[in-house]
Amino acid sequence: xxxxxxxxxxxxxxxLLVKRASRQLSLGEEMHVxxxxxxxxxxxxxxxxxxxxxxxxxxxxxxxxxxxxxRSAAESDRWAGAESCGGARGSEPAAxxxxxxxxWGLAARGATVxxxxxxxxxxxxxxxxxxxxxxxxxxxxxxxAQWDPQTAIPWDAPCDVPDDVEDAIVQIMTYLIENxxxxxxxxxxxxxxxxxxxxxxxxxxxxxxxDEARHIEIFTRRALLKRDKLGLSTSGGQASLKTxxxxxxxxxxxxxxxxxxxxxxxxxxxxxxxxxxxxxTAAVARFAAQDEAxxxxxxxxxxxxxxxxxxxxxxxLAAGVRRRSDALRHTAGLNAExxxxxxxxxxxxxxxxxxxRGFQRVMQLTRDMDEGRQKRLARLGFDQREAxxxxxxxxxxxx
Amino acid sequence: xxxxxxxxxxxxxxxxxxxxIWDGFQSYFERNGLAFDYVxxxxxxxxxxxxxxxxxDIAWNxxxxxxxxxxxxxxxxxxxxxxCMRDTDRDLTSAILVRSDGELxxxxxxxxxxxxxxxxxxxxxxxxxxxFIADGGLIPGRDFEVRYFDLLVGKHGDHIGGERExxxxxxxxxxxxxxxxxxxxxxxxxEATLPSGSTRVLAHTPAYDHCNFTVLDGAPAGSVQRFxxxxxxxxxxxxxxxxxxxxxxxxxxxxxxxxxxxxxSAALDRFGTVDEFVLFASARTCA
Ligand SMILES: [Fe+2]
Ligand SMILES: [Fe+2]
Numbered sequence: 001x002x003x004x005x006x007x008x009x010x011x012x013x014x015x016l017l018v019k020r021a022s023r024q025l026s027l028g029e030e031m032h033v034x035x036x037x038x039x040x041x042x043x044x045x046x047x048x049x050x051x052x053x054x055x056x057x058x059x060x061x062x063x064x065x066x067x068x069x070x071r072s073a074a075e076s077d078r079w080a081g082a083e084s085c086g087g088a089r090g091s092e093p094a095a096x097x098x099x100x101x102x103x104w105g106l107a108a109r110g111a112t113v114x115x116x117x118x119x120x121x122x123x124x125x126x127x128x129x130x131x132x133x134x135x136x137x138x139x140x141x142x143x144x145a146q147w148d149p150q151t152a153i154p155w156d157a158p159c160d161v162p163d164d165v166e167d168a169i170v171q172i173m174t175y176l177i178e179n180x181x182x183x184x185x186x187x188x189x190x191x192x193x194x195x196x197x198x199x200x201x202x203x204x205x206x207x208x209x210x211d212e213a214r215h216i217e218i219f220t221r222r223a224l225l226k227r228d229k230l231g232l233s234t235s236g237g238q239a240s241l242k243t244x245x246x247x248x249x250x251x252x253x254x255x256x257x258x259x260x261x262x263x264x265x266x267x268x269x270x271x272x273x274x275x276x277x278x279x280x281t282a283a284v285a286r287f288a289a290q291d292e293a294x295x296x297x298x299x300x301x302x303x304x305x306x307x308x309x310x311x312x313x314x315x316x317l318a319a320g321v322r323r324r325s326d327a328l329r330h331t332a333g334l335n336a337e338x339x340x341x342x343x344x345x346x347x348x349x350x351x352x353x354x355x356x357r358g359f360q361r362v363m364q365l366t367r368d369m370d371e372g373r374q375k376r377l378a379r380l381g382f383d384q385r386e387a388x389x390x391x392x393x394x395x396x397x398x399x
Numbered sequence: 400x401x402x403x404x405x406x407x408x409x410x411x412x413x414x415x416x417x418x419x420i421w422d423g424f425q426s427y428f429e430r431n432g433l434a435f436d437y438v439x440x441x442x443x444x445x446x447x448x449x450x451x452x453x454x455x456d457i458a459w460n461x462x463x464x465x466x467x468x469x470x471x472x473x474x475x476x477x478x479x480x481x482x483c484m485r486d487t488d489r490d491l492t493s494a495i496l497v498r499s500d501g502e503l504x505x506x507x508x509x510x511x512x513x514x515x516x517x518x519x520x521x522x523x524x525x526x527x528x529x530x531f532i533a534d535g536g537l538i539p540g541r542d543f544e545v546r547y548f549d550l551l552v553g554k555h556g557d558h559i560g561g562e563r564e565x566x567x568x569x570x571x572x573x574x575x576x577x578x579x580x581x582x583x584x585x586x587x588x589x590e591a592t593l594p595s596g597s598t599r600v601l602a603h604t605p606a607y608d609h610c611n612f613t614v615l616d617g618a619p620a621g622s623v624q625r626f627x628x629x630x631x632x633x634x635x636x637x638x639x640x641x642x643x644x645x646x647x648x649x650x651x652x653x654x655x656x657x658x659x660x661x662x663x664s665a666a667l668d669r670f671g672t673v674d675e676f677v678l679f680a681s682a683r684t685c686a
Contacts, residue, residue, distance in 0.1 A: 011588035011595045039584060039600055042494060046585040049487050052635070052650030074650045077636035116638025 001025060005035030010043035018047070022071040032058065034066040041067055051075075081115040090136040090200045098127045100197035109199050122195040124250055128309045132302040135200035142207035142294055149218050152287055159225060159278040165348065166226055168341035169281055172272065173223035174231035175338045176288075177216055179265070179399040182241040183295075184212035186257050190250050204298055211291040218284040225280065231341075236332035240397035243324045251306050251313060252320035258299020260321070260391075261399040262292050263376050267369045268398055275346040275361065296376070304380055314381070318390060325393040334396040369398070405436040406622040408612075409446045409455035412439040413557035416646060423643045427633075433625045442553025443520075444676055447471065450615060451684045457482065457626065460613045461555035462522045462663050467673050467680070468613055474681040481611040481655030482623060483630045487648055488609035489659065492581045493528045495601045496569060496593075503575065506535040506602050509543050512575035515565035518549035520672065521556025522663045523609075524565070528578035530666030531604040546574050559583065566592050576601060608659025627654075 003021045008014045018033065025031055033044060041057060044067055048055035052072030059065060087095030088110030095109065102119045124130050132138075161169065187205040194202050223230055244261065247253040269289035276282040307314055339362065344350075347358025370391050377387035406428075410421060421437040428435035438455055440446040443464040450458045451471060460468065465481065472479045495514075497503045503512070509532060517524025525547070529539045539545045548568065549561025556562075562579040566587050569577040579587075584600070587593040612630075614623050630652040633640045644650065667673050 009588070009595060010585055011591070011593075038499075038596060039588070042492075042581055042600055042603070043585045043588065045492075046582045049490070050582070050648070052486055072650060074635050077634065078641065080636045081638060114638070116641060 001029065001031045003031055003033045005033065005037065005040065007037050008035065009037030009040060010047060012037070014040070014043075015047055018044070018069075022053070022069070023075075025071045027073060028070060030068045030070055032066050032068055034064060041065060044069070078114065079112070082112045083115070085109060085111055085113050086197060096127055096131055096198065099125055100195050102195070104195075104197060106196055109197050120195075122193060124190065124194040124198075127198070129251055129306065130194060130198050130201055130302075132201065132298070132305050134298070134301040134305075135198075135204050138294065138298045138301070139200050139203045139207065142204060142211070145290070145294065146207070146210070147214070147287060149214050149221070153218055153221075153283045154279055155221070155225075157279040159280055161226075161278050161281075162349065164350065165277060165344055167231075168344035169276075170223045170227050170229075171231035171337050171341040172345060173219045174233065175237065175335060175341075176219045177223070177230075178233055178237065179241065179397075180212045180215040180219065180288075182244055182399060183257065183262065184209050184216065185245055186247075186253055187212075189245075190253070193250070201302075208295055208298075211295070215288045215291070218287065222280055222284050232335065232337050234332065234335040234337070237335045237338075237397050239331040240328055240395045241399065243327050243395075244399070247320065247324075249316070249320065251303065252317055254299055255303050255317045256320060256324065257399075258295050259303055259376055259380070260373055260394050262295045262299065263372055264369045264394065264398045265289075266292050266296060267365060267372055271342070271361075271365045271368075272345065275348070277345075277348050300376060300379060307380060318382075318386065321390045321393050324395065328395055332396075334398065405434040406457070406619065406626060407455045408435070408437040408457050408459060409449060410437060410439055410459040411443055411446055411461070411554060411557065412441060413551075413554045420643065420646050423646070427640060427643065428626070428629060431629050433622065433629060435626075443467070443555050444553060444680075448680050448683065450613070451475075451680065456614065456618050456622065458613045460611060461557065462607070462609055462611075462660055463520055463526070463555045463667075463673070465611055465613055465657075466660060466664055466667060467677060468615070470673065470677045471681050471684065472615065474677065475684060478616040480614050480616075481657050482614055482627050483652050483655050484608065484611040485647065485649035486651050486653050488611065489653065489656075490606040491523065491609055492606050493523050493531075493578055493604045494581055494584050495528055495532070495603075496566070496577045496579065496584065496598045497575065497601045498569065498572070499596055499599045501575065503601055506532055507537070509576055509601075510537055511543060513544045513546055513573070514539075515546045515548055515568050515574040515577040517547070517556050517561040517565065517578070518552050518554070518558075519547060520552055520554075521549065521561065522607075522666075523580035524549075524556050524562050524578050526666040526670065526672060527604050527607060527662050530662065530669055531602070533669060559586075563587065563592055566598075570594075570597060605662055606659070607662045608656065611655045611657075 003017065005014050005017060022031055045055050048069050052074040054070040056068045058068055085104040085107050086097050086109045089095055102122055102125065103117050104113055105117050105120045107113045187208045191202055191205045196202055244256055247256060266289055269285045269292060273282045273285040276285065342362050343358040346361040347354040373391035373394060374387040377390055410417060417439060425435050425437065443461055446458055447464050447467050449455055450468060469479050516529060519525060533539060537543055548565040551558045562583050565577040565579060568574045633644060633652060635641055635644055635650050
């Protein structure tokens with residue numbers, strides 16, 4: 001084979017042409033390289049030596065120098081044992097493998113990975129535990145549904161709220177921020193433990209964390225609209241969130257957070273939207289609820305598939321709820337200030353009749369929350385008795 | 400505690416990566432049943448003396464250190480052997496570079512000029528090229544001025560910094576020619592230390608060889624044999640050893656050969672570079 005490099009030198013990328021041409025050579029076959037770039041053969045000789053290729057200067061006919069080179073096996077040796085790490089398209093059934101080796105590391109799924117890469121410390125490497133076939137769809141939905149807090153919420157809308165109702169709203173926002181923080185931290189923690197082979201799950205969790213970041217922002221802005229100070233944070237509420245943050249099992253954490261916690265929050269946010277006396281409070285609740293609905297749906301899809309592949313996990317999930325309930329037995333659960341603030345929000349004033357109405361609405365809210373949890377548990381295949389029991393054991397802090 | 404019977408290699412720490420390299424080789428050898436340890440030296444002279452003092456079994460020697468060992472051995476009536484070398488240690492050349500726009504066309508034109516070289520003890524950037532110019536009839540220091548670039552004497556030019564400084568001096572016009580190993584001609588072109596077309600090669604030296612693993616007579620024959628076998632068995636297709644080969648800059652190990660040290664040996668004869676060291680080291684070893 002012949003290769004003429006013309007006036008292209010090794011200080012201008014000539015090695016690319018030599019590499020490409022030498023890939024066409026069979027082992028042991030010579031390639032004759034010509035060219036007239038300054039110092040071409042000095043450079044080519046050094047390049048061949050470092051590549052492990054044989055090099056011999058030839059005096060060509062007519063005075064033109066050329067070099068004969070023989071390709072080294074080094075490049076094919078390097079890639080000899082390389083393996084393809086799954087398929088790039090998550091929608092294809094075989095793309096995601098059951099237990100991706102930790103040595104695939106951060107390689108893009110579908111790439112060819114050199115053998116000998118370092119082993120990463122990912123702990124979530126079981127498809128049965130983490131994968132959802134619907135993750136690609138949820139990611140696409142989530143990416144399309146990102147909204148801008150600045151323009152989505154009518155921050156300049158009229159907001160004539162009586163002072164003591166405003167106090168209640170600030171208390172509710174304070175509580176929501178605290179809970180959204182937990183909802184941001186739980187997926188973030190698991191992203192760092194997840195094998196990136198499960199790319200779409202990682203992406204869904206990343207969007208989920210971004211959603212919670214926006215929720216934190218809008219609830220904070222609403223709280224500070226007319227006040228300089230936020231409300232109260234109770235140790236009971238924090239004790240409840242701590243058990244959620246510290247749940248080490250990904251499926252159990254996802255079950256507690258998304259199916260039970262965010263599911264309950266859906267009712268709460270719709271309640272706030274419905275009873276808010278100003279359009280800004282209604283809007284922040286509505287936009288958060290829209291994201292939460294997606295988080296709940298993904299949680300249901302993930303846990304549903306997890307149980308389908310591993311029915312024995314059902315008792316582990318139930319045990320997770322019971323364990324958390326035991327841990328929280330001696331705490332107050334829901335912040336009484338929040339409970340009262342919800343009554344005032346739903347009442348809209350301190351008139352007796354209004355308070356009575358507000359109280360009844362909050363009672364109805366807790367019944368709706370319970371019913372919603374039971375329905376979701378039933379969708380996951382829990383029988384009625386267990387669904388009732390587990391819903392009843394869910395934290396009084398809602399999340 | 401390490402077993403006392405380990406096969407001990409000496410190497411010169413010309414760069415911090417040397418530790419990672421020999422730690423890697425140590426675990427490769429131990430995995431394959433050769434008890435192995437290594438000692439690092441700050442300069443080759445100390446390593447050569449330690450070798451004759453029996454403190455190490457095998458030395459990863461620069462070509463200059465190899466010749467020092469060979470000459471001390473000759474003075475003492477002992478024998479040296481080159482066990483193995485890298486594929487990249489064979490058939491190197493050095494180049495004498497000049498500015499493209501200059502009028503220098505052949506080695507004889509260097510008369511009266513300023514020639515940049517590397518460290519005093521660098522085979523590739525100083526000794527071999529100066530001897531090559533001297534073969535052409537010009538005596539360094541008498542017929543042309545020699546400018547040394549590198550203060551790291553004792554490292555035998557393993558450190559690249561001096562040659563890069565020499566190249567820069569050439570571009571600035573501080574010198575009329577610069578000597579360097581051919582691999583740096585390519586490296587400096589690719590990193591644009593030498594912009595395309597700014598310099599040209601006035602002449603190449605004949606090909607020569609570089610480092611080797613050196614043993615003296617009396618080295619534990621079984622261990623030397625096992626060491627050689629294990630090196631020659633290292634395959635670039637083995638992902639466990641490939642990172643070591645990449646770090647040490649080779650694709651495969653070759654058996655040692657000594658035919659490629661003639662040019663350097665002639666330079667040492669001409670300049671007397673190592674005479675004093677050889678004399679005193681031989682005397683100290685006898686004492
Ligand atoms: Fe949220
Ligand atoms: Fe959420």
